[in-house]
Amino acid sequence: MTHLRATLPADVIRARFSAAMSAMYRDEVPAYGVLIDLVAEVNAATLAADPALRARLAATDGLERITEERHGAIRLGTAAELAMMARVFAVMGMAPVGYYDLTEASVPVHATAFRPVGAESLRRNPFRVFTSLLRLDLIADAALRAEAEAVLAARQIFTPAAVALVEKAEREGGLGSTDADRFVAEVLETFRWHDRALVSADLYRRLHDAHRLVADVVSFRGPHINHLTPRTLDIDRVQELMPTRGITPKAVVEGPPTRRCPILLRQTSFKALEEPVSFRQGADWVAGQHTARFGEIEQRGIALTPKGRALYDQLLTEARKAVRPAPDGSNAAAYMAALGAAFAAFPDDWDSIRREGLGYFAWSLTEGATGGHGQLTAEAALAKGLIQPDPIVYEDFLPVSAAGIFQSNLGDDVQQEFAASPNQRRFEAELGRKVLNEFDHYAGIEAASLTACLAALV
Numbered sequence: 053m054t055h056l057r058a059t060l061p062a063d064v065i066r067a068r069f070s071a072a073m074s075a076m077y078r079d080e081v082p083a084y085g086v087l088i089d090l091v092a093e094v095n096a097a098t099l100a101a102d103p104a105l106r107a108r109l110a111a112t113d114g115l116e117r118i119t120e121e122r123h124g125a126i127r128l129g130t131a132a133e134l135a136m137m138a139r140v141f142a143v144m145g146m147a148p149v150g151y152y153d154l155t156e157a158s159v160p161v162h163a164t165a166f167r168p169v170g171a172e173s174l175r176r177n178p179f180r181v182f183t184s185l186l187r188l189d190l191i192a193d194a195a196l197r198a199e200a201e202a203v204l205a206a207r208q209i210f211t212p213a214a215v216a217l218v219e220k221a222e223r224e225g226g227l228g229s230t231d232a233d234r235f236v237a238e239v240l241e242t243f244r245w246h247d248r249a250l251v252s253a254d255l256y257r258r259l260h261d262a263h264r265l266v267a268d269v270v271s272f273r274g275p276h277i278n279h280l281t282p283r284t285l286d287i288d289r290v291q292e293l294m295p296t297r298g299i300t301p302k303a304v305v306e307g308p309p310t311r312r313c314p315i316l317l318r319q320t321s322f323k324a325l326e327e328p329v330s331f332r333q334g335a336d337w338v339a340g341q342h343t344a345r346f347g348e349i350e351q352r353g354i355a356l357t358p359k360g361r362a363l364y365d366q367l368l369t370e371a372r373k374a375v376r377p378a379p380d381g382s383n384a385a386a387y388m389a390a391l392g393a394a395f396a397a398f399p400d401d402w403d404s405i406r407r408e409g410l411g412y413f414a415w416s417l418t419e420g421a422t423g424g425h426g427q428l429t430a431e432a433a434l435a436k437g438l439i440q441p442d443p444i445v446y447e448d449f450l451p452v453s454a455a456g457i458f459q460s461n462l463g464d465d466v467q468q469e470f471a472a473s474p475n476q477r478r479f480e481a482e483l484g485r486k487v488l489n490e491f492d493h494y495a496g497i498e499a500a501s502l503t504a505c506l507a508a509l510v
């Protein structure tokens with residue numbers, strides 16, 4: 053069975069894919085290239101100023117890959133597209149984790165994140181894709197809904213070769229190197245930008261009036277990648293420097309404030325660009341504009357337990373009640389101050405975070421710890437200095453808390469309202485499988501690490 057031996061690890065295919073996507077997006081969106089260069093500079097300066105951080109990251113993360121993309125996002129139109137996309141991502145070792153109901157943020161989609169799941173896979177290449185599915189059922193106008201459905205039903209977002217290679221990978225348990233390169237090239241076509249719309253200017257305007265996101269999903273041949281997001285070691289610094297490079301950041305950094313012990317996820321982005329497109333007009337084309345694509349950066353902290361997450365949500369709501377950040381940035385300083393004040397109530401040392409059950413930790417034996425202690429509890433083993441807890445990094449998303457990312461890239465004018473309607477079961481039916489619950493997943497990592505340590509100490 054030579055083809056089995058020649059099969060490439062899914063992690064390698066994902067790494068090739070994310071590199072190809074990065075090159076394509078820099079080429080398509082030059083401002084994104086400017087952002088990546090800025091992030092690389094700030095990361096280098098941060099490492100130069102902090103030798104301990106540098107040593108730790110060199111040991112765990114690979115310094116040359118610090119600035120690589122951590123995620124991207126696409127928006128799909130139909131259940132069939134979502135189900136096929138899940139099969140494409142599976143070839144790259146990416147599984148659906150988490151359910152996100154964006155209708156809570158007045159955006160008519162629901163979503164999951166396709167990502168690598170094991171620690172080793174994340175370390176080899178962490179790239180993930182936040183994948184939304186349009187909720188056409190939330191369009192009130194039945195005639196418009198039918199028109200949108202017809203446009204979506206007629207498009208084919210995957211190339212025939214991409215579909216054939218997915219089938220081959222499923223049949224043979226993976227792809228060889230040459231097939232993997234073809235697969236990456238073919239799948240990239242799905243994520244490419246198309247400036248010629250599928251629809252007329254009139255239909256585009258009506259879709260856009262229903263919701264900007266509806267126009268973005270329905271009007272084009274494919275689900276163009278709408279942003280990529282590298283990792284920064286100092287998000288506040290990049291936010292501050294963006295204007296000096298001619299890119300306009302959104303008003304404030306989303307998520308928790310700057311802290312000694314980072315929690316969850318902080319993100320900011322530059323505003324989506326107005327790009328020239330053309331609409332169908334009989335056999336001709338007319339010029340128009342569309343706003344969708346942007347660049348984002350992220351900085352990650354510890355994964356929070358449901359209790360920690362509830363506290364986070366409560367404090368964020370408090371801060372936003374005190375000062376609602378204006379899209380033009382005019383009260384950004386006041387908002388950051390309110391955020392800092394609210395989060396004074398969130399413990400900011402690892403020991404308190406752990407003892408109060410707010411975050412997830414992976415346990416390991418301390419140097420020199422061996423067996424012979426009999427059955428110990430975690431607290432006893434910790435008190436004897438035999439085991440140590442390390443924060444588990446949050447690998448998922450906060451798009452509802454960070455609805456600012458969505459909103460600032462839909463335009464800063466009116467918020468278009470939709471009724472909230474959680475629908476995870478329906479999403480999973482459309483996807484063709486269940487999504488992994490992220491809290492269960494982190495709790496599982498914590499429990500397994502503790503069990504292994506305590507067993508080794510007996």
Ligand code: OOG
Pocket residue numbers: 124125126127182184278319449450451454457458
């Ligand atoms: C996805 C937004 C979600 C994030 O970082 O929270 C996301 C979208 O705009 O389609 O990427």
Ligand code: NI
Pocket residue numbers: 123124125182279281348
């Ligand atoms: Ni994002």
